[in-house]
Amino acid sequence: MKQLRWFPVFLLGLILFGCAAGGVYSLRLRYEPSKELPSLQQKMGPVVAIAPFKDERADTLYIGLHTPFQGRTMYYKSDPFPLEAAIREPLQEVLLKKGLKTTVLPAWDGRPESLKAIDADSVLMIQIKKFWIEGKDDLLLRTSIKASVHLTIHLGVKKEGKAFTKNVEVEREKTVFGGGSEQIGQMINEIVTDVFDAFLLNPY
Numbered sequence: 001m002k003q004l005r006w007f008p009v010f011l012l013g014l015i016l017f018g019c020a021a022g023g024v025y026s027l028r029l030r031y032e033p034s035k036e037l038p039s040l041q042q043k044m045g046p047v048v049a050i051a052p053f054k055d056e057r058a059d060t061l062y063i064g065l066h067t068p069f070q071g072r073t074m075y076y077k078s079d080p081f082p083l084e085a086a087i088r089e090p091l092q093e094v095l096l097k098k099g100l101k102t103t104v105l106p107a108w109d110g111r112p113e114s115l116k117a118i119d120a121d122s123v124l125m126i127q128i129k130k131f132w133i134e135g136k137d138d139l140l141l142r143t144s145i146k147a148s149v150h151l152t153i154h155l156g157v158k159k160e161g162k163a164f165t166k167n168v169e170v171e172r173e174k175t176v177f178g179g180g181s182e183q184i185g186q187m188i189n190e191i192v193t194d195v196f197d198a199f200l201l202n203p204y
Helices: 002-020 083-097 112-117 181-201
Strands: 023-028 047-050 064-067 074-079 101-104 122-137 142-157 162-177
Touching: 023 181, 047 083, 064 181, 074 083, 074 181, 083 101, 083 122, 083 181, 112 142, 112 162, 122 181, 142 181, 162 181
Parallel strands: 023 074, 047 101, 047 122, 064 122
Antiparallel strands: 064 074, 122 142, 142 162
16 A cells, blocks of 8 residues: 555656656667678678768757656757767678778769779668657656668679669567666667668678
């Protein structure tokens, strides 16, 4: 019975905290492969040029929000910021760990004909079409989380003389008890990992 008496106090505390919360928070994007990746040099070559990643979303400032049952909405920015860097840096770190050398390419037009003039074995470029995660609390202290990611991955491979394009779209949702930034960050990083695992396992 004591636990039942304390529940309204606990609920009131959460509501009051929600009223004081709000603002902008950072979500750290990470990519730690969950699968054993093959030798990437066989597919991509020893040197990969990283062309500028492009964030083509209408709103490039935020990557999501969390709406408490009571109080102000919390908005999320990517860490690192902007989102292009948050997507590029973890992927580039994994390429380096797999023994590939990466270089920076100022621009790439996406055409296979232009690969001959590039001093690298392959070129990687990503367009960010959609990248959004949203959490919403209800009266029962549950958080419904929905995420949607759409990336267009371009890979030009000099030895093949071809430019390959993959459109990857992932939509995911779940409901958790007592969720928040930790659960929201976990879900978006799970999606990032799934997307890049699938790409590196089969680049083209």
